[in-house]
Amino acid sequence: MRTLQLEFYKIRRRKVGLTMAAFLAAQFLWGLWAFHDPTPSEQAQGFLSLLYSIPILDAVMVPPVMAMLASRLADIEHKGCMYKQLETLRKPGSLYHAKAVCGLLIIAVTFAAQYALFILLGYAIGYQGSPDITYYLLSYGLKLASNSALFLMQLALSMLFANQMIPLVTGLCGSLLGLLLMFVKMYSFLPWGGNLNSALVMMDWDARTRQATYYYREYSPVELAAVGMIFVWFVLFYAAGRVLFTRREN
Amino acid sequence: MKTQNLIETKNLTKQYGGVRCVDSLHMQVPQGAIYGFLGPNGAGKSTTLKMILGLARPTDGSITLFGTSVNTRNRIRLLSMTGSLIESPSYYGHLTGEENLHILQTLKGCPEADIDKVLKIVRLEEARRKKVNHYSLGMKQRLGLASALLGFPKLLILDEPTNGLDPSGIQEMRELICSLPSEYGITVVVSSHLLGEIDQMADHVGIIRKGQMVFQDTLEALHAHARQQIALRTGRPTDTLSLLRRNGLEAAKEDDYLLMPMIDDERTAALCRQICEQNIPLYRIEKREKSLEDIFLSLTGKETSL
Numbered sequence: 001m002r003t004l005q006l007e008f009y010k011i012r013r014r015k016v017g018l019t020m021a022a023f024l025a026a027q028f029l030w031g032l033w034a035f036h037d038p039t040p041s042e043q044a045q046g047f048l049s050l051l052y053s054i055p056i057l058d059a060v061m062v063p064p065v066m067a068m069l070a071s072r073l074a075d076i077e078h079k080g081c082m083y084k085q086l087e088t089l090r091k092p093g094s095l096y097h098a099k100a101v102c103g104l105l106i107i108a109v110t111f112a113a114q115y116a117l118f119i120l121l122g123y124a125i126g127y128q129g130s131p132d133i134t135y136y137l138l139s140y141g142l143k144l145a146s147n148s149a150l151f152l153m154q155l156a157l158s159m160l161f162a163n164q165m166i167p168l169v170t171g172l173c174g175s176l177l178g179l180l181l182m183f184v185k186m187y188s189f190l191p192w193g194g195n196l197n198s199a200l201v202m203m204d205w206d207a208r209t210r211q212a213t214y215y216y217r218e219y220s221p222v223e224l225a226a227v228g229m230i231f232v233w234f235v236l237f238y239a240a241g242r243v244l245f246t247r248r249e250n
Numbered sequence: 251m252k253t254q255n256l257i258e259t260k261n262l263t264k265q266y267g268g269v270r271c272v273d274s275l276h277m278q279v280p281q282g283a284i285y286g287f288l289g290p291n292g293a294g295k296s297t298t299l300k301m302i303l304g305l306a307r308p309t310d311g312s313i314t315l316f317g318t319s320v321n322t323r324n325r326i327r328l329l330s331m332t333g334s335l336i337e338s339p340s341y342y343g344h345l346t347g348e349e350n351l352h353i354l355q356t357l358k359g360c361p362e363a364d365i366d367k368v369l370k371i372v373r374l375e376e377a378r379r380k381k382v383n384h385y386s387l388g389m390k391q392r393l394g395l396a397s398a399l400l401g402f403p404k405l406l407i408l409d410e411p412t413n414g415l416d417p418s419g420i421q422e423m424r425e426l427i428c429s430l431p432s433e434y435g436i437t438v439v440v441s442s443h444l445l446g447e448i449d450q451m452a453d454h455v456g457i458i459r460k461g462q463m464v465f466q467d468t469l470e471a472l473h474a475h476a477r478q479q480i481a482l483r484t485g486r487p488t489d490t491l492s493l494l495r496r497n498g499l500e501a502a503k504e505d506d507y508l509l510m511p512m513i514d515d516e517r518t519a520a521l522c523r524q525i526c527e528q529n530i531p532l533y534r535i536e537k538r539e540k541s542l543e544d545i546f547l548s549l550t551g552k553e554t555s556l
Contacts, residue, residue: 082341
């Protein structure tokens with residue numbers, strides 16, 4: 001617990017909060033631009049459509065944000081050669097765990113704020129009804145798991161490589177891959193496809209009437225396996241990162 | 251009473267690929283000592299200290315700290331009685347000196363008042379609220395020492411602590427290190443590739459060469475080594491050598507001279523008499539004082555840099 005508290009103390013003046021706020025602001029501004037003038041049909045399906053739009057937006061935007069967050073947390077140790085000091089005071093595994101939990105808490109708060117912002121936006125632009133809390137919570141849980149897995153992968157890279165270009169480039173490539181995967185299928189077994197797997201709502205686009213109809217997704221067995229894969233990645237990245245970090249020498 | 255060794259290594263070995271950086275090293279650091287760990291660049295000093303601190307895993311051998319054999323389970327507990335500064339100071343550049351110390355103080359679980367004490371010792375009180383990124387190298391080095399001193403550990407391991415310091419900084423650091431055993435009861439291990447530096451600080455010396463300990467004793471013993479030679483130049487060196495051997499004296503040929511260990515005046519006179527009795531022309535008999543540099547070079551190899 002003390003080690004975790006110190007992780008938050010260490011990231012003072014690192015503008016981690018600002019980074020996450022900038023990410024939310026960018027998404028919110030996009031939301032304002034995209035949804036500001038809804039048709040009656042869009043108003044009726046508004047809260048449902050958010051469960052489709054947000055994961056798609058996340059698939060593109062979140063990988064580099066996770067890379068940035070992991071890098072902000074880890075590079076402070078590389079810059080001042082702190083590991084060789086810290087590892088005489090704490091076990092490397094415990095240091096790794098504290099950093100992972102610190103990042104995961106930041107992610108949890110950020111995504112909670114993201115949903116709160118979009119729900120407020122929905123009310124502000126006149127969406128009808130109210131958000132289905134069960135589905136929103138489920139979507140939040142899946143989003144948290146898939147992006148946490150991405151974060152843990154990025155954290156492992158950021159903690160193992162002093163040169164932060166390696167994890168940052170991985171994050172950028174992940175963003176492009178997330179975009180590409182959307183054009184293939186709405187599910188993927190790759191870690192960057194987690195956001196697509198966690199979209200609980202699908203859309204039918206009628207090109208003739210130019211109208212979208214949203215409906216709750218019915219997961220096929222393959223899609224369910226892809227959702228399960230999110231949790232496999234989560235455990236795998238945490239364990240691999242921790243083991244590699246513990247085994248390396250200063 | 252036998253002095254306890256705070257550090258004891260047996261057959262400590264570290265191999266990277268096919269290269270043995272540290273080779274069957276036996277190191278003994280007595281309590282209360284300032285142990286100078288001396289060796290040329292790349293001799294294995296930092297690797298040895300890293301293994302002692304658990305930052306590198308030994309390929310073979312054992313390490314005993316405070317009389318207890320170190321393993322993965324007790325490593326952190328044993329190291330909690332240790333402070334260290336390895337290679338370069340560790341710090342968070344975006345935090346102030348005081349905030350850096352606060353982090354380590356919390357991790358070490360020592361009183362908060364220690365922060366003020368160590369800042370005073372290293373004379374960084376005025377810069378305590380300055381970001382470490384704005385510190386000079388000397389200030390960072392002092393902050394590194396302050397971090398190591400937090401909790402006033404029983405053992406302090408300093409790897410080349412004067413690296414990058416200007417002459418006054420070196421002097422200041424040296425004085426500080428020398429005061430630690432007497433003022434705070436701290437045993438210090440300080441590594442360096444500079445003999446003069448160790449000569450001015452340490453009371454015990456370990457000299458490492460290509461990963462092997464080639465000398466380990468008190469500084470006095472090293473100095474004693476420096477005084478014990480007599481050089482002889484005679485007209486028949488081979489006969490003189492046989493004569494010396496008959497007298498139980500091992501001598502070595504160096505240029506035109508025969509070098510033998512120091513003996514007392516009466517024995518020297520008797521030896522001169524014997525040489526003259528055998529009609530061997532005795533040209534010169536000199537007392538040779540080998541400097542510490544000479545000893546260091548002879549132990550570590552002349553090809554290595556100081």
